[in-house]
Amino acid sequence: MISAIANPRLRRRKLVSAAFRVLCAATAFVVVGILFALIFDLMLDGLPWLDIQFLSSFPSRFPELAGIKSALFGSLWLIGLTALFAVPIGVLAAIYMEEYAPQNRLTRLIELNIANLAGVPSIVYGLLGLALFVRFFALERSILAGALTMSLLVLPVIIIAAWEAIRAVPTSLREAAYGLGATRWQVVQSHVLPMAMPGILTGIILSLSRAIGETAPLIVMGALTYVAFVPEGPMDEFTTLPIQIFNWTANPQEAFQDLAAAGILVLLGILLVTNSIALAIRYWSTK
Amino acid sequence: MLRSSTSFATQRNRLLESTFGWLLFFCAAISVLTTVAVILILATETFRFFQSVSPFAFLFGTEWSPLIAPKHYGVLPLISGTLLVVVGASLVAVPLGLASAIYLSEYAAPRTRQIIKPILEVMAGIPTVVFGYFALTTVTPLLRQVFPELPIFNAASAAIVVGIMILPMVATLCDDALRSVPNPLRHAAYALGATPFEVTSRVVLPAALSGVFTSFVLAISRATGETMIVTMAAGAMPNLTFNPLESIQTMTAYIVQVSLGDASAGGITYQTLFALASILFLITFCLNLLAQRIMHQMREVYR
Numbered sequence: 001m002i003s004a005i006a007n008p009r010l011r012r013r014k015l016v017s018a019a020f021r022v023l024c025a026a027t028a029f030v031v032v033g034i035l036f037a038l039i040f041d042l043m044l045d046g047l048p049w050l051d052i053q054f055l056s057s058f059p060s061r062f063p064e065l066a067g068i069k070s071a072l073f074g075s076l077w078l079i080g081l082t083a084l085f086a087v088p089i090g091v092l093a094a095i096y097m098e099e100y101a102p103q104n105r106l107t108r109l110i111e112l113n114i115a116n117l118a119g120v121p122s123i124v125y126g127l128l129g130l131a132l133f134v135r136f137f138a139l140e141r142s143i144l145a146g147a148l149t150m151s152l153l154v155l156p157v158i159i160i161a162a163w164e165a166i167r168a169v170p171t172s173l174r175e176a177a178y179g180l181g182a183t184r185w186q187v188v189q190s191h192v193l194p195m196a197m198p199g200i201l202t203g204i205i206l207s208l209s210r211a212i213g214e215t216a217p218l219i220v221m222g223a224l225t226y227v228a229f230v231p232e233g234p235m236d237e238f239t240t241l242p243i244q245i246f247n248w249t250a251n252p253q254e255a256f257q258d259l260a261a262a263g264i265l266v267l268l269g270i271l272l273v274t275n276s277i278a279l280a281i282r283y284w285s286t287k
Numbered sequence: 288m289l290r291s292s293t294s295f296a297t298q299r300n301r302l303l304e305s306t307f308g309w310l311l312f313f314c315a316a317i318s319v320l321t322t323v324a325v326i327l328i329l330a331t332e333t334f335r336f337f338q339s340v341s342p343f344a345f346l347f348g349t350e351w352s353p354l355i356a357p358k359h360y361g362v363l364p365l366i367s368g369t370l371l372v373v374v375g376a377s378l379v380a381v382p383l384g385l386a387s388a389i390y391l392s393e394y395a396a397p398r399t400r401q402i403i404k405p406i407l408e409v410m411a412g413i414p415t416v417v418f419g420y421f422a423l424t425t426v427t428p429l430l431r432q433v434f435p436e437l438p439i440f441n442a443a444s445a446a447i448v449v450g451i452m453i454l455p456m457v458a459t460l461c462d463d464a465l466r467s468v469p470n471p472l473r474h475a476a477y478a479l480g481a482t483p484f485e486v487t488s489r490v491v492l493p494a495a496l497s498g499v500f501t502s503f504v505l506a507i508s509r510a511t512g513e514t515m516i517v518t519m520a521a522g523a524m525p526n527l528t529f530n531p532l533e534s535i536q537t538m539t540a541y542i543v544q545v546s547l548g549d550a551s552a553g554g555i556t557y558q559t560l561f562a563l564a565s566i567l568f569l570i571t572f573c574l575n576l577l578a579q580r581i582m583h584q585m586r587e588v589y590r
Contacts, residue, residue, distance in 0.1 A: 020487070020488075031384075089314045090314075092311050093315040121571055128321075131332070156318060213414025215415065219546050245416050246416050
């Protein structure tokens with residue numbers, strides 16, 4: 001009788017298997033470790049600069065006087081306006097695709113188109129905004145032009161997220177409402193939307209979070225200017241937090257790179273809050 | 288009397304219904320209009336660009352210097368720069384992402400999984416400007432300890448960090464693909480006496496191959512269009528080279544470089560942006576289409 005342990009071939013196979021397992025586990029932990037290394041590195045550089053003065057000052061040539069006030073307000077304006085444009089259009093488009101659209105080639109085309117738009121590099125949207133909003137509609141480098149560009153950028157993402165939430169509403173619910181004689185819109189607004197709302201909200205928050213960190217399209221539109229004032233209307237020039245971070249990182253002086261780290265900590269803090277809200281809504285709605 | 292009021296209500300409802308229908312259709316149509324606008328704008332400006340520079344000189348020229356005389360408009364150095372970053376990023380993201388996914392789906396305890404999955408989601412949500420900072424201030428100095436001759440702006444650092452950026456995407460999508468392989472397949476292989484490595488490499492991975500490839504293609508598409516990391520770390524030197532230890536420039540980084548000046552002034556420099564964006568758009572469009580094709584095939588296999 002051949003003992004399994006004594007069989008050298010089997011032993012080798014088991015050894016390979018064990019080594020592979022260790023390799024995969026090590027890789028996964030290294031990947032996770034990268035995130036912690038990144039955050040640790042940022043805190044080391046940025047934390048000493050992070051104070052009230054940093055949050056409430058305008059950018060400056062002197063690192064100890066510089067802050068992110070105009071960038072914070074610029075980001076706030078930009079995301080506010082983007083949400084104003086993109087959220088209603090995105091949700092209504094999703095409702096159309098799931099509840100209203102007939103099964104035909106046009107619908108298929110729109111669906112394909114939305115999926116492909118979500119994969120277009122953000123810098124291409126920047127050039128679209130430059131040609132269409134900045135130049136053709138002569139909105140200059142205003143918050144409005146930036147928000148319109150960002151709206152086109154996040155629209156496919158919002159549509160896809162809202163669509164998934166609406167699709168998850170059970171069909172039996174719709175059929176019951178139709179059976180009672182409700183019209184399509186009545187079914188949507190009294191049954192489908194309330195049921196899908198948590199999912200839609202989560203999707204919207206996650207999509208807008210992505211817009212908060214976007215840099216390239218705004219730079220391409222020419223938003224990289226020195227802005228030492230708080231914007232007062234949609235036609236004002238603006239800067240945003242990621243743009244300010246980019247600006248400081250590009251500065252060869254080391255103090256400015258530490259300022260960039262402090263700015264990144266604020267940006268990541270904001271994203272942590274928005275993502276937590278989204279996750280909390282998801283958690284609370286599935287309970 | 289009662290009847291007439293009912294029919295009035297129905298009529299009003301019907302009117303509302305069709306109004307809403309059209310409003311909703313219009314919202315969905317905006318996405319199509321966006322595509323039309325992108326294609327129209329890219330095509331017009333590229334066409335104008337080709338009136339001053341021949342498409343042949345653009346596509347096969349080996350020198351790119353539109354900002355300094357003598358001006359050359361050969362796109363190959365920018366293509367090689369982009370390729371260098373994409374290949375380097377894939378070399379980082381594909382093995383690390385796949386191995387992490389295999390760990391998550393085949394080995395990790397449910398609790399470990401519940402911790403690592405959200406961490407990957409957090410990583411996927413980090414803005415690219417943050418990764419750019421990481422490349423310039425952490426990865427480049429580390430690399431320079433190994434290669435003292437390395438310039439501050441180099442392809443290697445950018446490629447590694449772009450790889451880290453697309454890693455969570457590869458890991459998450461591969462994990463989904465691996466987990467969608469039905470368990471009876473695994474049990475059958477174990478019953479025949481296979482080791483866990485053999486089950487993973489000869490049964491699970493082949494069965495999930497289309498999903499795994501889809502994730503690679505989507506990640507490559509993301510890396511091609513990535514802008515901030517390459518702008519901040521790879522430099523602004525159009526350089527026809529495949530040496531990652533040199534300064535290079537990608538197509539996206541050139542677009543940013545011009546935008547930092549005065550791009551809206553118009554003229555041929557303005558047009559170069561759109562000619563490059565056309566190439567980017569075509570590449571990513573083809574890659575995304577390819578990804579959809581592969582994914583579609585996977586669905587049919589499982590039916």
